[in-house]
Every structure is written in C-alpha cells, then in structure tokens.
Amino acid sequence: MWTYGGYAGKFLRLDMTNKKHSTVPLTKEVAKLFLGGNGFGAKILYDEVRPGIDPLGPENKFVFAAGPIQGTMVPTAGRSGVFTKSPLTGYFFDAYGGGSFGPEMKSAPAART
Numbered sequence: 001m002w003t004y005g006g007y008a009g010k011f012l013r014l015d016m017t018n019k020k021h022s023t024v025p026l027t028k029e030v031a032k033l034f035l036g037g038n039g040f041g042a043k044i045l046y047d048e049v050r051p052g053i054d055p056l057g058p059e060n061k062f063v064f065a066a067g068p069i070q071g072t073m074v075p076t077a078g079r080s081g082v083f084t085k086s087p088l089t090g091y092f093f094d095a096y097g098g099g100s101f102g103p104e105m106k107s108a109p110a111a112r113t
Contacts, residue, residue, distance in 0.1 A: 007031050007068055037065030038094060041083025055087040071103035078102060
C-alpha cells in the first residue's frame with residue numbers, strides 16, 4: 001500500500017444499516033486534487049449523494065475526515081471534520097473539532113492494515 005504526503009492510501013467505509021465495512025483505495029490523483037478532510041468530504045458528497053435526497057434520510061452520508069498533517073506537531077493540525085448534506089439548508093455542511101479524535105482515527109488499526 002502506498003503512502004502519499006501523510007495519507008495511508010485508503011479509507012474506511014462503514015455501512016451502519018447493514019453493519020458492514022470495507023476499505024477503499026485512495027488514488028494519488030484524488031489525494032492531490034482534493035486536499036485534506038474538506039476536499040475529501042466535498043468530493044464524496046458530490047459523487048455519492050443525489051440531489052433532492054432527504055438530509056435526515058438513510059441516503060445521506062456522513063464523512064469523517066482528517067487532513068495529511070493531522071496528528072503531527074504542525075500548529076493547528078489537530079482539526080478533523082464531519083461533512084454531510086445539511087438538514088437546515090439542504091447544501092454542504094461542514095463542522096470541525098479538535099482534540100484526539102482526528103489523530104486516533106487516522107492511526108486506527110483499520111487504517112494501517
């Protein structure tokens with residue numbers, strides 16, 4: 001598995017309805033074009049969430065993402081994001097948090113296998 005500029009070369013996809021999971025390859029092209037958690041969140045939502053779906057329905061997606069410098073000593077690198085279709089506006093919604101969630105998510109065993 002390749003690594004590129006702080007990425008592990010894959011991401012984890014969870015299907016909470018069917019209680020299944022899978023790993024999906026992250027191409028170098030996507031890593032270069034859609035930088036960081038915000039870029040990945042926007043790309044996944046744009047590609048996979050149809051216009052007109054109910055934001056509170058089962059077709060909506062929640063993307064939890066961290067950028068390439070997450071978990072490093074770079075100042076302000078401790079932010080990770082959650083991205084979805086907003087029930088308030090019907091458009092892209094992003095929220096960010098600090099603490100240990102992002103580094104723990106990025107270094108989880110599933111991310112390393």
